[in-house]
Amino acid sequence: ACSQKKARNAALHPLWQSPLTIPGGTRQSPINIQWRDSVYDPFLKPLKISYDPTTCLHIWNNGYSFLVEFDDSTDRSIIIGGPLENQYRLKQFHFHWGAINDWGSEHTVDSKFYPAELHLVHWNAVEYPSFEDAVMEGNGLAVIGVFLKLGARHEGLQTLVDALPAVRHKDTVIEFDVFDPSCLIPSCPDYWTYAGSLTTPPLTESVTWIIKKKPIEVDEDQLEAFRMLLFTSDGEEEKRMVDNFRPLQPLMNRTVRSSFR
Numbered sequence: 001a002c003s004q005k006k007a008r009n010a011a012l013h014p015l016w017q018s019p020l021t022i023p024g025g026t027r028q029s030p031i032n033i034q035w036r037d038s039v040y041d042p043f044l045k046p047l048k049i050s051y052d053p054t055t056c057l058h059i060w061n062n063g064y065s066f067l068v069e070f071d072d073s074t075d076r077s078i079i080i081g082g083p084l085e086n087q088y089r090l091k092q093f094h095f096h097w098g099a100i101n102d103w104g105s106e107h108t109v110d111s112k113f114y115p116a117e118l119h120l121v122h123w124n125a126v127e128y129p130s131f132e133d134a135v136m137e138g139n140g141l142a143v144i145g146v147f148l149k150l151g152a153r154h155e156g157l158q159t160l161v162d163a164l165p166a167v168r169h170k171d172t173v174i175e176f177d178v179f180d181p182s183c184l185i186p187s188c189p190d191y192w193t194y195a196g197s198l199t200t201p202p203l204t205e206s207v208t209w210i211i212k213k214k215p216i217e218v219d220e221d222q223l224e225a226f227r228m229l230l231f232t233s234d235g236e237e238e239k240r241m242v243d244n245f246r247p248l249q250p251l252m253n254r255t256v257r258s259s260f261r
C-alpha cells in the first residue's frame with residue numbers, strides 16, 4: 001500500500017505531491033460546502049464589486065494555472081462589504097479545472113464537483129503594505145470563488161480563451177490590457193463565506209473565502225481550451241495542464257455562513 005501511495009503520488013504534478021498538508025493547519029481550503037449545515041447570517045452585507053477594466057495587465061502561465069494579473073498599485077479595482085471589515089484590492093484571477101467535466105473545482109457543494117472554479121484574489125491594502133505581506137496574515141486575502149458549469153458559451157470568457165494559445169507553455173506571458181472580470185461573476189448576490197487558506201503553496205491561512213452560490217455557464221470548447229494549456233515549458237516533454245485542484249481539506253472547527261436563507 002505504501003509503495004502504491006508513493007507511485008500514485010509520483011504521478012501527480014510536483015505541486016500536488018504530499019506533504020500537501022501544513023502541520024497544525026486548522027483552517028485549510030478547499031472544503032465541501034454542505035448546504036444544510038451552512039448558517040444564514042442576517043448581518044452579512046451585500047458584496048460590492050468595482051473593477052476598473054484598464055487595470056488589467058497580462059495573462060501568465062505560471063506552471064499550475066494561468067493568472068490574469070492586475071495593477072494593484074492603487075484602489076481602482078476593489079471589493080468591499082460582504083463579510084469583509086474593509087476594502088480589498090484585486091491582484092489577479094485564475095482557474096482550477098479537471099481533465100474531464102466530472103471534476104475540476106476545488107470546493108464542492110453537497111459533495112458535487114463542478115468542471116472548473118474561478119478564483120479572484122484580493123488583498124487587504126488598508127492594513128498591509130504589500131500583497132506578499134498580506135498573504136501571511138489571517139485577514140490578508142479575500143478570494144471570490146465562482147463555479148463553472150457546462151452550458152452555453154460565455155462571451156466574456158471567450159476573449160480570455162482566444163488569448164490562451166499564446167500562453168500554452170509554463171512561464172509564457174501575453175499582454176492583456178482591457179478586461180472587466182466582473183463579467184465572470186454571476187449577478188445573483190447569494191454567497192457562502194468561511195475562513196480558509198490558499199490552496200497552493202504557501203497554503204497560508206490568510207483567506208476569507210466568498211463562494212458564489214450560482215455558477216456561470218461555459219461551453220465544452222471553452223473548457224477544452226483550458227485543457228490544452230501545459231504545465232511544462234517549451235522544449236520539455238509536454239504535460240497537459242489539467243486536474244490542478246487541491247484535495248478537499250477537513251472542516252475542523254469552522255462554520256460556513258450563507259448570505260441567503
Ligand SMILES: CCCSc1c(F)c(F)c(S(=O)(=O)NC)c(F)c1F
Pocket residue numbers: 065067092094119121135143197198199200201202
Ligand atoms: C503567493 C500566491 C500567488 S497569487 C495566488 C495564486 F496564484 C493562487 F493560485 C492562489 S490559490 O490558492 O490557488 N487559489 C485561491 C492564491 F490564493 C493566490 F494568492
Ligand SMILES: [Zn+2]
Pocket residue numbers: 094095096119199
Ligand atoms: Zn485558486
